[in-house]
Amino acid sequence: MGRILLFNKPFGVICQFSQDGLHPTLADYIPVPEFYPAGRLDTDSEGLLVLTDDGQLQHRITDPKHKLPKTYWVQVEGVPDSAAxxxxxAGVLLKDGMTQPAGAALIDTPPGLWPRTPPVRARKAIPTSWLELTIREGKNRQVRRMTAxxxxxxxxxxxxxIGAWTLDGLxxxxxxMNT
Incomplete structure (x- = not known):
């Protein structure tokens, strides 16, 4: 059985170990050889990244047929109503097809949330709110496209x-290392 490493990825970090000359990478944070990300997060997204040293486990975590649920905290512009x-x-129609139904709820600002650098833009006339969204698929930039x-x-x-792994304590x- 492979080993699992949990990482709380900051904003602006790319999900690869090789340098691109523009952004910090996983190598700037994780000095452990032979671990590879099981999935990705966009450069402008933060939070839980699962890495493993086992190729079969990496495939199982990322394979859509295993449908591991992924839960996101999403700060949105405005306050979604019950229709949204x-x-x-129910699932949202995107350019590449319908999404599967998602778990969606308005939540308070997550406790213990770290400040983002750079900060999220603020508009005096437009409030923001937080959602908790749980999806079981992983289309490109899916959560961002769904809320939009x-x-x-x-x-x-x-x-x-991701599945049973969380950011708790990170x-x-x-x-x-997940033990």
Whole structure:
């Protein structure tokens, strides 16, 4: 059985170990050889990244047929109403097809949330709110496209959970071996 490493990826870090000359990479944070990400997060997304040293386990974690749920904390522009939440729960039509139904709920600002650098833009006349979204698929930039499709653009995106693994106990930019 392979080993699992959990990492709280900061905003602006790319999900690869090789340098690109523009952004910090996983190598700037994780000095452990032979670990590879099981999935990705966009450069402008934050939160939980699962890495493993076992290729078969990496494939199992990322394979859509295993449908591991992924939970995100999403700061959006505006305050979604029940119609927007119902649309997310039913599935949203995107350019590349319908999404599967998602778990969607308005939540308070997540406790213990670290500040983002750079900070999220703020508009005096437009409030923001937080959603918890749980999906079981992984289309490119899916959560951002889903919230935009229901009229509430994503301002900040943090992956909190993948399957049973969570960010609990992980400060931004830190990692731990899962035991």
């Amino acid at each position: 939440l119902d649309a997310l729960r 499709a229901v009229g509430f653009p994503t301002l900040r995106l943090i992956r909190y959970r 400060d931004q930019g830190t990692w731990k």
